[in-house]
Every structure is written in C-alpha cells, then in structure tokens.
Amino acid sequence: MKHKNIMVVGTSSGAGKSITVTGLCRAFFKDGYTVSPFKSQNMALNSYITKDGHEMGRAQALQAMACEIEAHYTMNPILLKPTGDRRIQVIVNGKSIGNMGGLEYGDYKSKLKKDIIQAYNTIKDENQICVIEGAGSPVELNIKQDDIVNMGLAEMVDAPVILVADIDRGGVFASIYGTISLMEPEERARVKGVIINKFRGNVDILKPGLEKIEELTGVPILGVMPYFELDIEDEDGVTEKFNKIKSKTADITVSVIKLKHISNFTDIDALLANKDVNVNYVTSFHELGNEDLIIIPGSKNTIDDLKDIKEKGIAQEIIKMSRKGTPIIGICGGFQILGEKVLDPYGIEGDIKELPGLGLLDIETTMEKEKVTTQYTGLLKGETGLLKGLGDIQVKGYEIHQGVTEGKEKSITLDNRLVATVKDNIFGTYLHGIFDNREFTDFILNNIREKKGLEKKNSTMTFDEYRLQELDKLEKIFRENVDMKAIYKILEEN
Structure with a gap:
C-alpha cells in the first residue's frame, strides 16, 4: 500500500483530537496496516522517555501503544513544556534546547519546519498510514502565520483533514460552522469530514442539526461519539480526572x-x-x-x-x-x-x-x-x-x-x-x-x-495488558459510532 495520511484537528483544545487519533490508530492497526501517530508540536507536561533516551509527548507514546509499535521522538519532534513565568522549555527531536518566552519562540518556530518534515518523512518511509494530530484550534488567527501544527502542517504533508467538535461544552454547531468559515478556501477544501464528540443521549435528536450543518458547510458528519468512560491516559491538564467526584464506596x-x-x-x-x-x-x-x-x-x-x-x-x-x-x-x-x-x-x-x-x-x-x-x-x-x-x-x-x-x-x-x-x-x-x-x-x-x-487482592493482569484492553474498548466504540468506510475512502482519494 502506498503511504496514506489523515489529519485530525479540533474546534478547540480538549475537543477530543487525541482520543480520535488513538481510536483511528487502533482501528487501522487491527485492520492489518502498519500505522504511526504524528504530532509536529505538542504543548504538555505529560512526557515520555523513549528507549534511546529522547523525550516526547505522552499522548503520542500512548498512540504508539495503540499501534503496538515502539514510541519514537519522530512521532512528536517538538514538545513544549511550560515552566512558569510565561516561559516554555523547548524540546526538539527529543532533546531540550533551552527555555524561551512566547514571543521568542514565535519568532523561532519557523526554523523548525525542516525538523518536522524530516521526522514525518521517517514515519512515511516506515508506515502505510500516518494519523496526524493538530493542536488547539486550526483557526487561531493571531498565530496562524507560520503555522506548523494545524492547517499549515496539513499543507506541508498534503493531508486530508477531519474536524472534531465537543458537543458536551455546548454550541457544537456554531463551533463547527465558525471553524470551517474562518479557514481559507484552500484549507476548507482539505476538510473531508466532521466527528462530534462526547454526546449524551439519543443521536436521533441530533439528526436535524446534523443535516443542516452538512448543508451549511458542505462537509459530511462522519459520526457522533457518545460520552463514555475509558481508563487511558489524558494528554495534559485538560482532564476530568482532576474533577472526579469522590466515591463513598471505595475502600x-x-x-x-x-x-x-x-x-x-x-x-x-x-x-x-x-x-x-x-x-x-x-x-x-x-x-x-x-x-x-x-x-x-x-x-x-x-x-x-x-x-x-x-x-x-x-x-x-x-x-x-x-x-x-x-x-x-x-x-x-x-x-x-x-x-x-x-x-x-x-x-x-x-x-x-x-x-x-x-x-x-x-x-x-x-x-x-x-x-x-x-x-x-x-x-x-x-x-x-x-x-x-x-x-x-x-x-x-x-x-x-x-x-x-x-x-x-x-x-x-x-x-x-x-x-x-x-x-x-x-x-x-x-x-x-x-x-x-x-x-x-x-x-x-x-x-x-x-x-x-480488608482482604488482600492481587492484579490479574499487568498494567500494559489493562491498557491494551481499554484501547480495544475504544476501538469497539469508535467502529460502532464512526463511519470507517468513509474514512478509508478519504484515505484512498488523497
């Protein structure tokens, strides 16, 4: 199979990009393809160390586990770690190059395009499919110039795009329409589908809205993911684990x-x-x-x-x-x-x-x-x-x-x-x-x-085995609620 790619962007941070990429990675792997995640630039304090001592985003390491391959820094060539006092530690190709202020990094990041392309090409040479993750929103107008992680990256690697929107926070149709409308015409042409995330209730209630937003944007809805509990790692501080209600029954x-x-x-x-x-x-x-x-x-x-x-x-x-x-x-x-x-x-x-x-x-x-x-x-x-x-x-x-x-x-x-x-x-x-x-x-x-x-208990499986079990749950939920045939068609047509 000739190498194919697909990119996932979100209407906002926390919309569900990481979980969507993880679900796609697991599904493609289970379908027999060699697949790898890729996120050119990640800002997160959850990081992972590879076997050769390189640092990368924890989310991409988990996505590599979904693909059942060894995590490598090329999956996340740029990692930004906030250090406080409006400064970030900049990690390029797995190694820190020091701390920078936001404006300083904004001026510097265009120099990193070559590192991004080199990392992506390594993945391209070794995998049939690459699932790419964006960051934040693809229409952050104040920092769109020299974009290296959203639609700018999609252009660099010629990737079709899926937009993920979070219905749980409200205003999902406005966020979909607003995001697509703010894109440049050539960017809108790349958006091949929308996935709505975290829906609670009967999806039939949504159908009139789904039909209308497809009519307004010209972009098909690929699926509506239900709100569900899944015990896998979160990418960063945008997590519900910090807000979990205390259980009165736990020992x-x-x-x-x-x-x-x-x-x-x-x-x-x-x-x-x-x-x-x-x-x-x-x-x-x-x-x-x-x-x-x-x-x-x-x-x-x-x-x-x-x-x-x-x-x-x-x-x-x-x-x-x-x-x-x-x-x-x-x-x-x-x-x-x-x-x-x-x-x-x-x-x-x-x-x-x-x-x-x-x-x-x-x-x-x-x-x-x-x-x-x-x-x-x-x-x-x-x-x-x-x-x-x-x-x-x-x-x-x-x-x-x-x-x-x-x-x-x-x-x-x-x-x-x-x-x-x-x-x-x-x-x-x-x-x-x-x-x-x-x-x-x-x-x-x-x-x-x-x-x-209390009675002593011993685990029946390793945590790695437990994690794979949870990833299989994600794959099952993904296949039940997202049109995988349409996603494969998007891959084939690119």
Whole structure:
C-alpha cells in the first residue's frame, strides 16, 4: 500500500483530537496496516522517555501503544513544556534546547519546519498510514502565520483533514460552522469530514442539526461519539480526572497533591485500574487528613510548587500526616520536595536559588544544566520501612529530571544514584511509571488493605495488558459510532 495520511484537528483544545487519533490508530492497526501517530508540536507536561533516551509527548507514546509499535521522538519532534513565568522549555527531536518566552519562540518556530518534515518523512518511509494530530484550534488567527501544527502542517504533508467538535461544552454547531468559515478556501477544501464528540443521549435528536450543518458547510458528519468512560491516559491538564467526584464506596483513598506545575500525572493511572481505590487530586490542606496514602507527583517547576504548597499550608499538613504514619510517596519532583532542600544555582527554574523542602528525607537536590532522560530497569530491594516484606523485585520506568539528588538516604536499587529510597513510611523515587509495576503496586495497596482489615487482592493482569484492553474498548466504540468506510475512502482519494 502506498503511504496514506489523515489529519485530525479540533474546534478547540480538549475537543477530543487525541482520543480520535488513538481510536483511528487502533482501528487501522487491527485492520492489518502498519500505522504511526504524528504530532509536529505538542504543548504538555505529560512526557515520555523513549528507549534511546529522547523525550516526547505522552499522548503520542500512548498512540504508539495503540499501534503496538515502539514510541519514537519522530512521532512528536517538538514538545513544549511550560515552566512558569510565561516561559516554555523547548524540546526538539527529543532533546531540550533551552527555555524561551512566547514571543521568542514565535519568532523561532519557523526554523523548525525542516525538523518536522524530516521526522514525518521517517514515519512515511516506515508506515502505510500516518494519523496526524493538530493542536488547539486550526483557526487561531493571531498565530496562524507560520503555522506548523494545524492547517499549515496539513499543507506541508498534503493531508486530508477531519474536524472534531465537543458537543458536551455546548454550541457544537456554531463551533463547527465558525471553524470551517474562518479557514481559507484552500484549507476548507482539505476538510473531508466532521466527528462530534462526547454526546449524551439519543443521536436521533441530533439528526436535524446534523443535516443542516452538512448543508451549511458542505462537509459530511462522519459520526457522533457518545460520552463514555475509558481508563487511558489524558494528554495534559485538560482532564476530568482532576474533577472526579469522590466515591463513598471505595475502600482505599489516595490523595494526590495537584501541584501548580503538575507533570506526568499519568503515573497515577495504574492505581485507578483498581476498582476499590479512589484518587482525589487536592489543592487545599483542608482536603487532607483522612486518606490512606498521599502522593506528591512530578513537577515541571519543583521550587515554585514547593513554595506554593508551603504558602497554602499543604506542606505542613503532609508533614503532620507523615508523623501519624500515613504513607507518603514522592515521584520525581515530589521526591525532591520530600528532601531537606532544593537548590537552583543556575536559575533553571526561576529566581529562587534555594528553598527548604519538607525534611522527610535526608537528601538535597541541585538543579543542573543537563537533563536526565533515560529509561530504567533495575532491582528494587524492599527490606525496610514502607517496603518491608516486599523482597527483591524488578521494576521499570523512566527518568526525566533536571535535579541531581544526593544525601544520607541509601538507594534501594542496585544503581549508585538515588533512583529510589525509603525511610519508615516515606518512599521517594525518580521513576515515572512506578505504579505500572504490578508487584510493587499490589504490595503497597495490600499493606493498606491489611491495616484496614480488608482482604488482600492481587492484579490479574499487568498494567500494559489493562491498557491494551481499554484501547480495544475504544476501538469497539469508535467502529460502532464512526463511519470507517468513509474514512478509508478519504484515505484512498488523497
């Protein structure tokens, strides 16, 4: 098959571009094609480290899993990570090239077209189909010049376009009509279909509106996706997981500190696969006090987030709960926050050069100029504290951190670096994906169950297997509600 491509853009951020691309990727893969995702530029704090140590958007890594191929930075050649103070860290071809302000990056990004084309051509040479994802809205008039991620990219790689619109937020027909109307004539010609996302109710009610919007735009409706629950990673902070209603029936309650610059909150997803676990993202110290486990997640700006949780009284409450014996787990930036202090001599994260941590671990972290980006597999030695009785288990994950951590706490891996450490009820690690390790997570949760007089449970599948099961659910819902024959026709005609 000659290489084909198709692009998904949205009427807004959070309209459902990522989930649509993931569904298409899974369907094409299941139909026997070699397929890859592609997003030229992604702005997100959820990132992933490839086997060769390159950083890319977590959403594209998940889409690669839907295609059952190894994630590679060419699927997302430009990743922008907000660092605070209106600056972004710019990652090109998997490696950071430094921080820039918005205007500075706006002037710079046209230079990246060659990197985008080179990355896309690599995917083109290796796959029969490429499913391309846009970003935000394709008609952001203030930044349309030198567009490298929406209709400008569609032109660069000659891709037909599907527009996704979110009906749940209201005004879906206006958003479809307005988006298409604001496009240039040559851009409108590329739009071959519309998918309406997150519909609640009987689709027959929509039919008069669907017919009218097709008449007004000349673009067919390819499907109406229902609102459904699916347990796969979200791309960024536009997620409903932060707003989930607390369950009164869950046996185990986990409080995750929702940091201002929270990153890689997908680390928590493996906990959500346990039906008796309730995860609450907390922003106030008033919300702490009755949980079975507190998690301080990753951060794109550790010092600023540490300062923020101190000012809000959250830090003091975490210390108070730790003294009562509540297990505290810190991941990456959260691990750094658990220490005695965080130092930033080069101003990597801002103007604050040093800030005391929570003092729960005898460690210090110094922000260095070079960033650690690596996958990790090693032996974790569970002999003391929170991990006593775990024994030696193999764990895998990936590291993304600017800080170098040292101190009196001993590493509980065979690595000489402080990849992970434990002290009484405090566990800190640099490993993103730590809860993806089934044996580790079962042990932590079973310890909590045992203390509460509950029956122990063991997972029946790995988190990777669970993720594939959820992706298959997505594929089934996608095929039931979207006209795949029409999508294949769009591919063939391009």
